[in-house]
Amino acid sequence: MTAIPEDADTTREAATREQQVLERIDRVRRRKARLREDHITLCHGAGGKASQTLIDAVFLDAFHNPHLDPLGDGAVVGDHAFTTDSYVVTPLFFPGGDIGDLAVNGTVNDLAMCGARPRHLSAGFILEEGFPIADLRRITASMAAAAHAADVQIITGDTKVVQRGKADGCYITTAGLGVFDHPVRPSAVAARPGDALIVSGPIGDHGITVMLARGELDIHADITSDTAPLAALTAALIDTCGTHLHTLRDATRGGVATVLNEICVAAGVAAVIDEDAVPVRPAVRGACELLGIDPLYVACEGRMVIAVAPDAAQAALAALHAHPLGHGAAVIGHLTEDPPGLVLLRTAFGGTRIADLLVGDPLPRIC
Amino acid sequence: MRFVDEYRDSDKARALAGRIAALCEPGRTYKFMEVCGGHTHTIYKHGLEDYLPEAITLIHGPGCPVCVIPMGRVDDAIHLAGQPDVIMTSFGDMMRVPGGDGSFFDANAKGADIRMVYSPLDALRIARDNPAKHVIFMAIGFETTVPSTAMTALRARTEGIGNFSVFCNHVTIIPAIKAILDSPDLRLDGFIGPGHVSSVIGCAPYEFIARDYGKPLVVAGFEPLDILQSIYMILRQLAENRSEVENQYARVVPWEGNLKALDVINEVMEPRAYFEWRGLGFISHSALRMKNTYADLDAEHLFQVPGGRVADPKACQCGEVLKGVLKPWECKVFGTACTPETPIGTCMVSSEGACAAYYNFGRFTRSRVKEATVRHSTAQGVQP
Known part of the structure; x- marks a missing residue:
């Protein structure tokens, strides 16, 4: 008789208990989150779990309707897509762009992610008393150039000025209207097991650029923001893949990992990502290593995550590579059925782990 | 990337894993504690446990600087931040730690001015920029971060900056390890020793662990291959019936430590008689305070600090997790009442905390993750 290791039974028991605990946690996570805070904290704006809870508990609760409830990048109404976004970046000017580029490209991209062709934008400005007109001109020049590049017109707007100290220089809100001239309606719920997952280029450039531009870290790197309009890329993808194109999401706040989590929860699928x-970019990776931040969670402003039927993946990749903004596109993994709602990562080291939603902004580690 | 990729090479990892498995005695199980939260983070972030045989269990130790701060000290900091014209500063990891009445984020939402800094020198800069305010730096961390706090105090004195002080919560690792070794409910076979702490204190302070308790300790670096190699070194000691202090992280850690840094610490700070650790209770000589000669830079001397003791929430089992008696998921509230968005205990806050690491990275049985990823690799035609 072979000797049975004395701990074998307890190891098995522990594994069963662990399984039970994890299932219980999964049930808890599926429950609607409760908003516990009495005040808004910075976590509510970081795009992670706290933001989702706030949106669910306050905004959806008050406004809910069939157009809003899917919480896509924009609402689809008949042949039109409609979206809005506010911009509050610090600093206002950073390598590769400024708040003006972001305000146009961000809203253009939200429309593009719905599969629509962006046409018209509105722009609302909240300006702080004392803000230099020269800076405002610089911002509006960027907006005009970005609008020209994205082939959209800014056709209506609004200006408010608040007392010194009541705002941080300049805030911009844009809304955008786009049209559909095809039947493709990519959305998070349309993602399917088996789909290939593609990112349209190197990730994290924007977030790290802005973090370094704040000058608090004393790290210098040759990185510029990736802010760019993605409508030409999405149009090429729609032309190439048609209805095989299932999901488009721009990886803004919370980065690629957050978008993947949203897709997995919405579609009830799992993502398996190869970290390798x-x-x-090496400079982004280096900065992330120094700060103890995972690039998967760093914001981009000109990159998207694409879920496409496996047969169309190579064609999609070729279409992306043909465009300067999609030059660095790569297949990063696939969707699968089980375990629904989770993003799994095969680490470059050869291990496995999950990549969950963050609670707030990624914070640099202490040591 | 140089100095990173060579320590994450999966071929080398596979080779080491083979040697580790070969050293495990059939039928025997091993429990190793990684003392440092940085190691816990590395283990989960890279999925390192996938390389270990089932016979080896890693126990997550108390070396997470944020995790060991008791709730009372968070309340004290919020109280200090509430004094007129005070700006409180601390590391980002502290911002979400719950005190008896909310976290720093919550305090800010109610009007306090608590700012996140990346180094104590940033706090000193804020003091320089705001001469009408008093800036307090809430110093936390093990010996790793003590020298930078001490240097900042020296700099403040040299520059004659009078509106800056330190709220000192620095703790020391050796008394905590001793408390764990003396704890009756834990059987450990060896220690993965802290790397950055040792770059300051050196390796000699651990010798009592090998000598008096007969446990091997290997000071380890923070890349995944460092940790695998340390596990191999501990197993080799056990196989050869040795218990010694060995240094795997010699590229950073000199055996005698950093004497200059130790001098700076001794100039500015001295051991406290005792200090409360979250979950572990009061441990004597386990923390540092500012010396009387630096009272003008000591927030505890300049201000009234309530010093109230807040009992940990009943349901919270952080102490058991910090001692390695419980695995994170074995805590009653893990993942249900206590999650990263609503942490009850500190272990769920910091990315170095065992519970947060397990929740964010590991919250899924390895077998199922492996199954899914292997399926995916096969579909791709890639050898897993």
Whole structure:
């Protein structure tokens, strides 16, 4: 008779208990989150779990309707897509762009992610008393150039000035209207097991650029923001893949990992990502290593995550590579059925782990 | 990337894993504690446990600087931040730690001015920029971060900056390890020793662990291959019936430590008689305070600090987790009442905390993750 290791039974028991605990946690996570805070904290604006809870508990609760409830990048109404976004970046000017580029490109991209062709924008400005007109001209020049590049017109707007100290220089809100001239309606719920997951280029450039531009870290790197309009890329993808194109999401706040989590929860699928396959520039990776931040959670302003039927993946990739903004596109993984709602990562080291939603902004580690 | 990729090479990892498995005695199980939260983070972030045989269990130790701060000290900091014309500063990890009445984020939402800094020198800069305010730096961390706090105090004195002080919560690792070794409910076979702490204190202070308790300790670096190699070194000691202090992280850690840094610490700070650790209770000589000669830079001397003791929430089992008696998921509230968005205990806050690391990275049985990823690799035609 072979000797049975004395701990074998307890190891098995522990594994069963662990399984039970994890199932219980999964049930808890599926429950609607409760908003516990009495005041808004910065976490509510970071795009992670706290933001989702706030949106669910306050905004959806008050406004809910069939157009809003899917919480896509924009609402689809008949042949039109409609969206809005506010911009509050610090500093206002950073390498590769400024708040003006962001305000146009961000809203253009939200429309593009619905599969629509962006046409018209509105722009609302909240300006702080004392804000230099020269800076405002610089911002509006960027907006005009970005609108021209994205082939949209800014056709209506609004200006408010508040007392010194009541705002941080300049805030911009844009809304955008786009049209559909095809039947493709990509959305998070349309993602399917088996789909290939593609990112359209190296990730994290924007977030790290802005973090370094704040000058608090004393790290200098040759990185510029990736802010760019993605409508030409999405149009090419729609032309190439048609209805095989299932999901488009721009990886803004919370980065690629957050978008993947949203897709997995919405579609009830799992994502399996190869960390090695995710394109990250060396300078971004270096800064992330120094700060203890995972590039998967760093914001981009000109990159998107694409879920496409496996047969169309190579064609999609070729279409992306043909465009300067999609030059660095890469397949980073696939969707699968089980375990629904989770993003799994095969680490470059050869291990496995999950990549969950963050609670707030990624914070640099202490040591 | 140089100095990173060579320590994350999966071929080398596979080779080491083979040697680790070969050293495990059939039928025997091993429990190793990684003392440092940085190691816990590395283990989960890279999925390192996938390389270990089932016979080896890693126990997450108390070396997470944020995790060991008791709730009372968070309340004290919020109280200090509430004094007129005070700006409180601390590391980002502290911002979400719950005190008896909310976290720093909550305090800010109610009007306090608590700012996140990346180094104590940033706090000093804020003091320089705001001469009408008093800036307090809430110093936390093990010996790793003590020298930078001490240097900042020296700099403040040299520059004659009078509106800056330190709220000192620095703790020391050796008394905590001793408390764990003396704890009756834990059986450990060896220690993965802290790397950055040792770059300051050196390796000699651990010798009592090998000598008096007969446990091997290997000071380890923070890349995944460092940790695998340390596990191999501990197993080799056990196989050869040795218990010694060995240094795997010699590229950073000199055996005698950083004497200059130790001098600076001794100039500015001295051991406290005792200090409360979250979950572990009061441990004597386990923390540092500003010396009387630096009272003008000591927030505890300049201000009234309530010093109230807040009992940990009943349901919270952080102490058991910090001692390694419980695995994170074995805590009653893990993942249900206590999650990263609504942490009850500190272990769920910091990315170095065992519970947060397990929740964010590991919250899924390894077998199922492996199954899914292997399926995916096969579909791709890639050898897993």
